[in-house]
Amino acid sequence: MFLYLLRRFALAGLMLFGLVCLTFIIANIAPADPAALAAGPDAGRSQIEQARREYGLDKPLPEQFLRYVTDLAHGEFGRSVASGRSVGRDLARYFPATLELCLVAMTIGLIAGISLGMLSALFKDSWLDHITRIFAVSGIALPPFWFGLLLQLGFAVWLGWLPTSGRIGVSTEPPDPITGLLLVDSLLRGDGALFGQSLSHILLPAIVLSLPCLASILRVNRSEMVEALRADYITAARAHGVAPWRLVTVHALKNAMLPTLAIIGLRWGWMMSSTVLVETVFDWPGTGLYAVSSAIAGDFKPVMGVTLIVGLNFMLVNLVVDLLYGVLDPRLRDA
């Protein structure tokens, strides 16, 4: 087990290094001049050259790369040329918002996806099954950008139930962070009003973000459940008089969960990257929005930082999924 973990970590480290190389190359083949960006639009040549020296952009590329990697090893992501701020500090500020959004979206996806998947497997080929199928297909097909705008129009403008965008009301002072997750922090502080406000703000973006994830969990879970419910051990259990709900939720679901788990892991990774779209529509102040606004400005250090975080997150989730496999399936523990 220890050796297995060690191998996985080494592999993850290697992949991460590959990612660093790739993002660095992509950021540097873009024809934009980061020094000109740092100096501002009306800056003259002397100002641009000064900015170039200040950000170390006058050094040859291999040297810049070496410096970037050394900085990364020390936990430094470099400085944004547009604002001069440390990317690491910015990421620390924006990441909790993205994490919170993804956690809520994943919770929605898991609960709705697994239960709907189970139900449509139990009532296979019934109207319920057909409806969830349509729902699932459109869930994957709907562009999140468009769907987000539609929800805003419906729930914020026409019905006026939920706010259009942002993380909390504009005139509400955010509390000093404990975990950085507003829902958790407001509960820890016992601030019900703030909790309600955070919840109303997170609902629409979380639903949009959860939809593709929900849909794929639903489809995989359904087909696995159909498969599991047909299996001999279910017939045997039924013959032994196991209660129907126990049969479905424990015996069948546990077996159907293995492939579902793989999809959940994959979807978590993708979710982090689709925050780029959802956060832009809802002005959710997270890493996705940070990456988009930096990319538009041609400011690449923040984009590289976010890419690394997303990549790291992908790897960690895969690792966790692998470990959970062992928990769910004893046969895999020794393998």
Next chain:
Amino acid sequence: MTMKITRRAVLHGAALSTLAPNLTWAFDRDGNRKILVFSGNQAVPVLDPHVRYDWSTRMIQQSVYDGLLKYVGNPPKIIPWLAEKWEASADGLTYTFHLVKNAKFHNGDPLDSEAVRYSYERALKMNSGIAWMLKDFLKPDKIVAVDAHTVRFTLEKPFAPFISYVPWWYIVNPKQVLANVSDGDFGRKWLTENAAGSGPFKLRRFDANALIHLDAVPDYWKGWPMGEANRLSGVIYRIVREAAPRRAGLQRREMDVITNMSPDDMSQLAKLPGVRNEDHPGFTTFGIKFNCQSGPTADINLRKAIAYAFDYEALITIHNGGARLMDSPFPPEMESHIAVPDMPRKDLAKAKAFLAKSKVPNGDIELEYVHVQGLEDARRIGLVLLDSLRPLNIRLNIVGQPWTTMVARGGKPDTAPNMTSVYVTPVGIDPDTVAYQYHRESWGLYYGMSHYENPEVWAMIAEARGMTDKAKRNALYGEIQRRIVADQPELFGMLPNRTWAMRDYVKGFEFSPIRFTGEVDLYPMWIEG
């Protein structure tokens, strides 16, 4: 029976839900005072007034800081602010400013001549942001605090536009800045997210990517134009990137003023009850810069042919009427502006005559037109150009590129596209601000992408910026405008209107074209009712 009750409950619920939008607050309140919520698409990455400026950044800077002078009104004029009066020496070298006696910073420190001297020195030494405006004419050691309320600037050589840039040089509190210097950075790191100003508002919350909350300063040294009773509690600048949520926010009264809306959005917003549009002729020019150094557009006859083939009226149509055609390289409100008599307008016969004189008399070439990716108007103008060039048998390749990529390409004549469309907002009202864009020194900058070459015109531009005789100077600028149009370094397009949509209870809005696209002066604004 049960069924009936349920249905009634549902109906009640539905009735309540239709009321819900009316339950939202008309405006945010803080105690018994109101907060104005302004929303635009652009973040404020750096608040430091000596490091960066763009429309959103400067709107906040103008609110928390004061300058010696201030731009107001339309046509823009410069009024005394921290300086109650100033005088210039006859040789145009020495400027003396006399400060008001009652100005103080937000922390209570008096704003004196030393603060002014320090602020100018800081901006010049840091050499970024606004420094380019004065750095060739003003050296830090030539700024002298004569007494507590008098500052004297001695220029290296006469520079007529000097006063026109002074309003953008904001005064910071040296004590606060010096207390927050790290590694000799002039307090830059600290001022990125903090303020040390004397302006009408002080910073309450700064989140560069989401919102900026400003509190009105109750005892602002200059007083409040709307009277103490109507003064706001503060202003929130909220960054919302997409136009649709901004529009929704205004409809729902989550926002009081919004900007960066498309002409079509503006037309629709005008129909909403309780919403008023502010629509004013702008100062920003839209031009299509030709590459005058290499490629087919280096040929003046081809440039002329394109300029005469272009359908100018379409520029107005694209803006639903909200634009004016350029009649000079200078915006109409600028000093010394003349309507150049031979400004090209669509004339296919002339276009063909110029084409016949060019190196490609039969056309049959493909040109590249580059615009900023995501700018819908600029892309549509590209389509108009494509259509206009068809009779000349010239094909057009329309390319959208990110701003930074476009500017990097335009930096050198060999890589600059044949045609690049850019919006340029003059930073001051002095004609030099625009004229200098056509000088050799501007090659490589975003407004110098045409790499225009005419040593005679360059010499005239250089001469005019040092002239003190106003009449002679105006005459020279008249000639400069005529000569530039004759050389056709760009297709002179239009000046789009500046637009804002706001709830009708918002009062005190004052338009001044010298401010950047979405920028407004928040100081005189208030909410009625």
